[in-house]
Amino acid sequence: MTTIIENIKLGAMKYAISILGLLIVILSTGCAAPTAPLVTRVIDGDTIEVDIAGAIYKVRYIGIDTPELDDKEARLCDLAQEATRYNRQLVGGKTIRLEKDISETDQYGRLLRYVYVDDTFVNAELVRQGLAWAISYPPDTKYQDYLEELEAEAxxxxxGVWQETQPLLPIIVENVQITYIFYDGLVPRVExxxxxEITNRGDHPQEITGCVLTDISEGYPSxxxxxxxxxxxxxxxxxxxxxxxxxxxFSFEYSQAIWNNTEPDVAALYDNQGREIYRKSY
Incomplete structure (x- = not known):
């Protein structure tokens, strides 16, 4: 009888130890607080890079599309820069919350997500400001009706993209030159x-409002x-x-190197009517 009781006690002790071990594993792994995504780089108006538990991911905002930084139309390129600046203002260097719809990633391997900073729905905010179009990308359409309502208001x-362009009064630009191109940046990967560098070589102040600087070797960005x-x-x-x-x-807001290090590009400056003022290579 004593042996049976001792065996029961021994079994109960082993069971308790195994449960305790399991609890320790759960507490040290499964119950650990998830790491909030940290924005490490704003690529453009609708794409960012985030650090999640030490791994870097690109995130593409769902349901919207902003103008492209490499658009050859100067007006859209300008709006793309504005969208990038506003996106950086909203999320740059901040911890964010990501919400998945249906798809995990797009064809480029970017996470497809709705993005939030505190109470701000970033995808929607860009549309509300007129800096993005509401674009449906099925099957990820959870908030599409709402985004389209905001687009209609903008x-x-x-x-933003819905603003009617007004003809600019011609500005005579004289003695303004491209004086230097620092083409081999020191920042790894993105330069x-x-x-x-643009300099006024004249003796009088010179207005350059509406003038456009572009890499004419590629045709973009501007x-x-x-x-x-x-x-x-x-x-x-x-x-x-x-x-x-x-x-x-001033910044192109471009997330990768513009000026070629091995085959010289040509930078050109135009006045607000599209007439060339100056060009320079290196």
């Missing part, structure tokens, strides 16, 4: 620190100057994907 308000007056003898720089207020704070 279209009614004529903002975001590349830049084109940069359209916002309201800007360049003082005599002063230089400004247009960086590939960096901001330097001391040089004007």
């Amino acid at each position: 279209k009614k308000d004529k903002i 975001s620190d590349e830049y084109v 940069f359209t100057f916002p309201s800007c007056i360049l003082a005599p003898g002063k230089s400004i720089r247009i960086y590939t994907d960096e901001y330097h207020p001391e040089w004007g704070g």
Whole structure:
């Protein structure tokens, strides 16, 4: 009888130990808090890179499409830069929440997700600002009706991509030259620190609002100057994907290198009527 009781106690102890071990495994793995995605790079208006538990993923926003940074139409390229800037303002360097619809990835291996920062639905916010079109990509259409409602409002308000273009008054640009192209950036892989330097060689202030700088070897990307007056003898720089207020704070918002390191490209500057002002290679 004593032996039977001892065997029962021994079995119960082994069972308890096994349960305790299982609980330890669960607590150390399955119950660990998930790592919130951290945005490490904003690629353009509708694509980002995120760090999830040490792994890097590209994320494509579902249900929308923003203008492309390499569009050969200067107006759309300008809107693409604006969308990229706004996207960076919303999510750059922040932890975000990702929501899946039906598909896991697209044909390029990018995660397809709805993106949130706190209470802001980023996909929807870009459409609301007129910086993205509401585009249906079946079967991922959970919020498509809502996105199309926001698009209709933006279209009614004529903002962003829906804005009616007004003819620009011609500006005479003289003595403004491309003086330097830093084509071999130091930042690995993306060379975001590349830049084109533009200088006013004249004796008077020169307005360059609406002037367009482009890589004519490829036909893209282009940069359209916002309201800007360049003082005599002063230089400004247009960086590939960096901001330097001391040089004007201008950027192509381009997520990869623009200027070819082995086969020289040609940069060209046009006035606001499309007439060439200056070109330079390296």
